[in-house]
Structure formats: structure tokens, C-alpha cells
Amino acid sequence: MQSSSKDSSAVRCHFIMAPSLTTVIAAVLGFMIGTAFPISSFTKFEISSLKFMYGGDTEDLSSINNSTDIFKIYEPSNPKGSETLPPGIVVSESDLYQHRLWGNPDEDLPLKPKYLAVFTVGYQQKEVVNAEVQKFSENFTILLFHYDGRVNEWDEFEWSQQAIHISTRKQAKWWYAKRFLHPDIVAAYDYIFIWDEDLGVEHFDAEEYIKLVRKYNLDISQPAVDSSRYIVYPVTRRRNGTEVHTEADEAPGTCPDHQPPCTEFIEIMAPVFSRDAWRCVWHMIQNDLVHGWGLDFVLRNCAEPARYKIGVVDAQWIFHHATPTLRDQGKEENSTANLAQAIHARCYLELATFKDRWRHAERDYYIIKGLIPANATEHFTRFP
Numbered sequence: 001m002q003s004s005s006k007d008s009s010a011v012r013c014h015f016i017m018a019p020s021l022t023t024v025i026a027a028v029l030g031f032m033i034g035t036a037f038p039i040s041s042f043t044k045f046e047i048s049s050l051k052f053m054y055g056g057d058t059e060d061l062s063s064i065n066n067s068t069d070i071f072k073i074y075e076p077s078n079p080k081g082s083e084t085l086p087p088g089i090v091v092s093e094s095d096l097y098q099h100r101l102w103g104n105p106d107e108d109l110p111l112k113p114k115y116l117a118v119f120t121v122g123y124q125q126k127e128v129v130n131a132e133v134q135k136f137s138e139n140f141t142i143l144l145f146h147y148d149g150r151v152n153e154w155d156e157f158e159w160s161q162q163a164i165h166i167s168t169r170k171q172a173k174w175w176y177a178k179r180f181l182h183p184d185i186v187a188a189y190d191y192i193f194i195w196d197e198d199l200g201v202e203h204f205d206a207e208e209y210i211k212l213v214r215k216y217n218l219d220i221s222q223p224a225v226d227s228s229r230y231i232v233y234p235v236t237r238r239r240n241g242t243e244v245h246t247e248a249d250e251a252p253g254t255c256p257d258h259q260p261p262c263t264e265f266i267e268i269m270a271p272v273f274s275r276d277a278w279r280c281v282w283h284m285i286q287n288d289l290v291h292g293w294g295l296d297f298v299l300r301n302c303a304e305p306a307r308y309k310i311g312v313v314d315a316q317w318i319f320h321h322a323t324p325t326l327r328d329q330g331k332e333e334n335s336t337a338n339l340a341q342a343i344h345a346r347c348y349l350e351l352a353t354f355k356d357r358w359r360h361a362e363r364d365y366y367i368i369k370g371l372i373p374a375n376a377t378e379h380f381t382r383f384p
Contacts, residue, residue: 095188096141096164113141115210116189118181120173122325123150125197130157132199136206141189145176147326172326174268174285174292183279192278195270200226200319209272209316216244219277219303220310222266224317233261238317246311259382264300264310268292270318277302277309286354291347294354297383355383 073084079092096116099108117140121129133142142159146167154160166180177194186192191210204223213221224238224245231237235248247263258264273281280302284295303309326343359379366372366380 093184093187096143096186097188098162098164111138112188113139114189115140115191115193115206116143116186117141117193117195117206118143118145118177119195119197120145120147120176120326121197122146122148123153124148124325125323126154126157128199128321129197132195132197132201133157133159133163135201135204136193140193140206145171145173145180147171172290172292174295175290178282178285178287181278181282183275183282186278187275190275192273192275193270194273196320197325198321198323199270200321202319204316204318209313212243212313212315213272213274216311218244218309218311218313219274220266220281220299221272221313222270224312224314226317226319229320229322233265233267235261235263235265236267236312239314243315244311244313246307258307260297260300261384264303264306265296266299266310266312268296269320271299286357289350289354291343291350293347293351294358294383298358298381351384358383 073086075083075085075087078085078087078090082090082092095112097109097112099105115136117133117136119129119132119142121144123146129144136142142163144154144160144163144165146165147170149167149169151165151167154163154165166176168176173194173196181192181194191213193206203226209223221244222236225231225236227237233248235245237249239245239249247258248261281295281299284298284302285292300306300310358381362380363372363376367374367376372378
């Protein structure tokens with residue numbers, strides 16, 4: 001009997017100890033699992049599960065776990081306003097190439113024009129403009145700014161159907177250039193021609209012109225002007241027997257200090273800019289000074305060294321008809337004012353304004369840099 005009592009006690013002891021041992025083992029296993037798989041792992045699993053449940057789109061998964069903020073994009077070297085984009089997707093420059101609405105985009109452009117030719121035009125000058133455009137090859141994108149609102153009529157010319165047309169009534173060349181020729185928009189073009197509508201081009205070929213500009217490494221240039229008519233600035237007059245010149249052929253002592261308009265100078269009538277030069281020039285154009293008077297005297301700041309980078313191309317020359325029709329657009333209703341005089345008065349006012357702005361900006365810069373005293377009054381740039 002004693003033996004039976006002992007066996008019973010052992011069994012009871014076994015059942016008492018078994019749960020305790022199970023608890024200990026469970027605790028140890030729990031600790032080991034918790035150590036091997038941190039809570040953050042389960043949180044990530046929960047986030048992934050939520051993405052799966054909601055098709056990868058939840059309202060704000062970052063609020064569930066702030067650790068996801070490390071994937072938030074901010075790249076300060078990106079262009080202003082695009083810092084939150086991955087740099088590889090940012091396209092900061094563009095062009096004026098025209099694309100199809102169908103097919104493979106990579107096959108849209110069998111030929112990418114390398115140059116841009118821009119004309120500010122009125123329909124009355126269509127024959128002159130047509131002759132100008134004919135001198136530019138398929139290597140040029142043709143862009144017309146229409147100041148008279150007449151666009152569709154130009155389709156009588158085959159080239160017009162491939163050209164780009166921008167129409168705003170009663171505006172001048174430099175108004176358009178400031179607003180539609182931003183350097184980042186025309187960055188694809190090696191050279192940019194910004195021409196008037198009234199130029200004779202019988203002795204001009206754009207491809208040959210580009211060859212000479214490259215040969216002489218000119219950043220800012222213009223074709224020489226035929227000397228059979230009055231020329232405002234002698235430095236632009238065509239010379240026989242030369243390809244390019246950079247200084248006026250004046251009597252000794254007339255231009256002693258190598259200043260515009262005797263050298264480092266072209267007119268704004270038919271300028272040609274390299275890509276880099278245009279990026280600089282565009283920033284000088286004032287929003288409210290639409291005629292551009294005064295720009296030609298400070299173009300030298302956008303080509304270095306200007307004495308060798310600004311030139312007139314003699315071997316390719318033009319004739320200035322001097323018959324622009326833009327002045328006819330300035331007439332106000334019930335006005336009897338002389339339009340030509342009114343526009344010329346505006347041009348001279350703009351020249352005075354630009355001159356004043358330039359001199360103040362130049363003076364302020366030199367004062368800030370400690371190059372001149374604050375009370376200095378001298379001018380460093382010559383204007384007419």
C-alpha cells in the first residue's frame with residue numbers, strides 16, 4: 001500500500017511541474033524569436049500587407065512608420081522647383097522640333113535641325129521674307145513671329161507648312177525673343193539667327209555663313225551690309241577681298257580706344273548668336289523695352305574676348321531695304337499722329353532708359369566689389 005501512495009504522489013508532482021516547464025520553454029522561445037525578428041520587421045510586413053490589400057495605394061503609409069521618410073526625394077542640385085524629383089527624370093532644356101502624334105518617338109526625327117532662323121514678319125513683306133527663308137537649308141528650324149495676326153495666308157509657301165508660327169499683334173522682335181526664345185527652349189541649336197523682315201539676300205547663303213562663323217570662331221556676328229546705301233554704323237559695311245572683319249575701317253584716330261561702335265559691335269538688325277552667347281544676351285533683354293535699342297552697345301559683355309569673338313562676315317552679305325511694316329501696326333483708333341515719328345520717339349526713349357539701367361547696374365556692381373567709391377559718377381560703357 002505504501003508503494004501505491006508513493007507512485008500517486010510522483011504522478012501528481014509530474015503534472016504540477018509539467019506546466020511550469022512548458023511555460024519556461026515558451027518564454028525562452030518567445031525571447032529568441034523576438035530577438036531574431038524585431039518589431040520593425042513586423043511593421044514593414046504590415047505595411048507591405050496593406051499595400052497588397054489596397055493594390056499598392058494607401059492614403060499615407062508614411063504615417064504608419066516614419067522610417068519611410070528616408071525614401072523621400074530631395075535633390076538640391078536639380079533646377080529650382082524640381083528638387084523633389086529623381087534627377088534622372090528631370091529634363092531642363094527643350095527644343096522646337098515637331099513630333100508626330102503616332103509611332104515610335106525615337107523615329108520621329110530622321111533629321112534634327114542644328115540651327116534656328118527667326119523672322120518677325122508682316123504679310124505685306126511676304127515676298128521678301130520668302131526670299132530670305134529660301135536661303136536657309138533643312139538644317140534650320142524656321143520660326144515666324146507674326147505681328148499682324150495674319151498666319152494662314154503664309155501657307156501659300158510650301159516651307160510655311162513645316163515652319164513654326166507664333167502670332168501676337170503689334171509687338172516687336174525683342175518682345176517675342178524675350179518671351180519665346182528662352183535659352184533653355186532653344187538649347188538644341190548651335191546658332192540662332194534673329195532677323196528683320198526687310199533684308200535682301202541675293203548674295204547670302206546660310207550654310208556658307210555658318211562655315212565662316214565656325215572658321216573664325218565668332219560667337220556674335222552679322223552679315224556685312226551692302227554699301228550702296230546709307231549705313232548707320234560703318235563697321236557693318238561690306239569690304240571687298242576679305243571674309244570677316246572685326247573693326248571699322250575708319251580714318252586714323254577716329255576709333256582710338258577700341259570701343260563700340262567701331263569694334264566689338266554688330267547691329268540688332270540681323271544678328272547671329274552662338275548658343276552660349278544667346279544665353280547671356282537673353283538675360284540682358286528688358287521685358288518692357290521692346291525695340292532693343294542699346295543692346296548692340298553691350299553685346300561685347302557676352303563674348304570673351306569680344307575683340308575676336310564679335311565680327312562682320314564680308315563674304316556673305318545682305319542688303320537692307322529699310323521698309324518695315326511694323327510701324328503700321330502702331331496706329332491707334334482715331335489717331336492722326338505720324339506713326340513713324342511716334343515709334344522713333346519710343347525707340348529713343350527706350351535707348352535712354354536702357355542706358356540709365358545699364359549704368360546704374362554697372363556702377364552698383366563696381367561699388368559692391370569695392371572697385372570704385374560709393375560717390376563715383378563716371379561711366380564705363382559708351383552709348384550713343
